[in-house]
């Protein structure tokens with residue numbers, strides 16, 4: 001009887017954890033500050049551990065070809081200390097795939113960034129790139145890594161994403177954030193409809209880009225299926241005023 005009750009409690013707990021939206025903190029901007037002085041200050045590994053201690057449920061890094069923020073050499077040390085979910089995102093070049101497969105994060109988010117892109121500004125055209133993505137995703141799956149595809153909320157592209165074998169998609173929320181000030185319901189509606197399609201296709205839903213304390217709760221309320229958000233720029237900006245611990249707590253609250 002006691003064993004059964006414990007099992008029920010455990011299942012209920014894992015069910016509730018699956019229902020909540022995880023906050024993954026993107027620490028690229030911290031690396032950018034470190035790199036600006038050429039020393040190891042702030043210490044990225046310490047910041048990642050502190051983010052987790054303050055409540056972050058994941059750490060995201062986005063190494064770019066010019067390594068202007070996260071460097072490839074940062075990844076093994078981060079992998080060793082991140083005790084929540086480690087997510088590496090980026091364009092699937094051979095160098096990037098080698099790095100990811102060697103370090104085996106929990107999740108790899110594939111992004112269609114051109115080398116030198118200032119920041120990610122669109123999702124994959126999964127119709128044009130379906131065959132390439134299929135091959136890359138199979139390699140990542142062989143290494144035991146969950147895959148998410150950065151994507152705009154477009155029905156045809158979601159259907160094609162499903163055919164690539166991806167586990168999840170990450171909605172590119174730049175357009176939502178941009179239009180939020182004018183008419184927030186119109187800004188979020190494409191994502192609400194797209195989330196329904198993802199649900200039918202059994203694709204997990206992540207989201208990221210330009211999410212902040214102003215728009216996050218509204219996005220989550222309209223896309224309740226959201227499994228994870230990865231947020232960098234706004235968290236670092238807010239931390240200047242509120243401190244990192246308070247900021248992370250505020251984002252967690254916005255997701256409840």
Ligand code: PXP
Nearest residue numbers: 062120208209210230231232233
């Ligand atoms: N998701 C992806 C794929 C990104 O490229 C970025 C920016 O590096 C983010 C999420 C986070 O965006 P932001 O820094 O605007 O929170």
